[in-house]
Amino acid sequence: MTNSNQNALKSPLKLKNGVTIKNRLFKSAMSEQLGDNLHNPSYGLVRLYDTWAKGGIGLSVTGNVMVDRFALGEPKNVVLDEKSYLSMFEQWAEAGKRDDTQLWIQLNHPGKQSPKFLTKEPVAPSAVPLGKGFDKTFNTPRELTEQEIFSIIQKFAISAGLAKRVGFSGVQIHGAHGYLISQFLSPHHNRRTDGWGGSLENRMRFVLEVFRAIRKTVGESYPVGIKLNSADFMKSGFTHEESMAVVKQLEKEGIDLVEISGGTYESPSMTGYKVKDSTRKREAYFLEYAEKVRKEIDVPFVVTGGFRSGAAMISALESGATDMIGIARPLAVMPDFPNRLMDNEIPAIHFDDPTTGFKAVDRMTLMSILWYEFQIERIAKGKAPDPALNAWRVVFQAFARMGIYGFSKRRG
Template sequence: MSHLAEPIQIRQTRFKNRIIKGAMSEALANDAGQPNHLHFGLYEAWAKGGLGCAITGNVMVDARAKNEPGVVIVETERDLEKLKQWAGIGKKYGMVQLIQLSHPGRQCPKGLNKETVAPSAVPFSPLLATTFATPRELHEDEILDIIQRFAESARICEKAGFDGVQLHGAHGYLISQFLSPLTNKRQDQWGGSIENRMRFLLEIYKATRQATSENFIISVKLNSADFQRGGITEDDVITVFKAIDDAGIDLIEISGGTYEAPVMAGAKADKRKASTIAREAYFLDFAEKIRQQVKCKLMVTGGFRTVQGMNAALDSGACDFIGIARPLAVETDLTDRLIVGQDVRYAVKPIKTGIPFVDKMAIMEIIWYAAQFKAIGQGKRPNPKLSPLKVFLNYAKNNVKAVIKGRINSRKSA
């Protein structure tokens, strides 16, 4: 029997197979950040396709800190009934559902929020500085508030019926910003040594565990590397993995990269060694190394395309779960097909508009797939041949509208 079809358990929750949908931005919420029928339709399509577990896209813990238009926000029980409806989809089809909780920190487009905050006021690289403003450094009372926001959002998610949450500590978002010496220049208890830089993550985990029940799953997504000169070292990364494992984390998803070095979107994939390419997954080598250091479950996402490659990764013991993201955006029934031995149909290729500065930012690796999600949520079939340029122009138009509306609301509240 394929390893992919083997069930596994975390706490009291049974996963019917080893395939997890990695988080991808849906961008389907309304201006108030509320989930709706499009989310329900999308996740039901994946559930019907046999998926063992789905991790949602970014769900914000603070309405003042949105990473993009259309993102879901969970900071109060305002949308509890809608969240219950969403969670009910997983219960109906036996699909475990984890909400990915996130704070973007500095990674917010200019004008979307009143301001951006981060561990330190570190500007972006020249390429991205036109899109992302230099953030304001967080005060300690604000850091403590954000920690509690993660915990409160998790409490609400459990009340709604979700099986657990994933703390987004990768890809250059706020937790990742605290971990990296490139973006954390603080001299207090939240910066400096790796013990101080990982304090934010550990305090979020502790607060989240205290706010939820014993059987609620808490996972985290962490970078194996930032892939930036001067970023977090491998020794520091291993220290973080061991510390969060010792604290009691249930599952770690291994990823890598930031907006400035988007390895998680396939950037630099063609520069990997031949032996690494043959093994498919971007971060499998690191998973094998960290497997010897931690006892929690591990998930590797990025690069898997064949049943053979997935089964080999599971058989090696390097990971317990196979994370699949972009292929599921164009093949909602992919899980059922993988279980019976069929490979991914559509090769994932870089999404290019032909506009150089846009393509360098890899933003299309988010918004092109979000366009597919909207179609699926509406009950339509995904379109692998959808024009990237058309998607970008539509996104730019909607983003401008959101920025203008945000500025008007800011003036009204001033």
């Protein structure tokens, strides 16, 4: 890359609330599975985010932290609530903010996307099960009462207040990938006939109330962002047009940063599933959507998914489609990728998708997530990532630890 390219990546981004992010590289959330038995952060998370901060990332977003310890998406999720051991969160926040890095905590509720072995009766906007083939892993959810909806909204606000208290730089609401907020937005999953369902105005009410409750708790100057689907990429799901309408409303409400992704458990577009060849060549899976929505709104944007080269990142920034470049899996393989990219040490990162050689096994184990979890765990233990890590070794180790649960359908 040329010096102008480097400067584009290195240039600070100032949010409307006055907070400055030191560069344009954004670590998107990944599945970490590094909570302890009480769902507090392990020391491994402290070491992991210290490593990423040293690696040069501008803004780092944690793996999803649950707002309700009785509603988990994965066995080792971290939970932030009144019962949490805040000292470990303080250590985590301090480590992740090294070298003037912004560290935002991602807050989430899984809704129906909580496996059977974790939740016998998951909740959702409506009693609609996940699609065909998921019945072996996920129970049909129970429809939330209105009182329960208000209770969950308050849980998001409590978690956000605690995040500010322990030292995180900001919070990100997880409104994508088929979790509870995404379920409320989807006409397929949300079939309510009250004020929380039906029209898009009603379906977006939940996310708006979550944002309002968080904003009231943390104040106007504390950054609050959201991760939102550009679309669900499934029949009768949340559409591009609906997503744009939600972003416009969030802009009016005062959202500070919007990260664009897409897909659900049933259609995992965020992992590159069924992505068109033309999209792969541009590297960013959701850039076309971003280009359209940026013509109508003025909120800072992050596009995540597929970026591997400095050239593609620069092109996306210079086009005006995005203000930050979201990267995730490359950081599990090369934690200092941001520094090496900005210092012009390497122009891109290339690695083959992990595979056992059998597509059915890869799908069953969700290898596109599991392999990277093992790399993240290595970093958390103070070891270097192993790009040559054998996929079969990952399968056997996961089975040895968790039995069949090691292969449960999980987040993207």
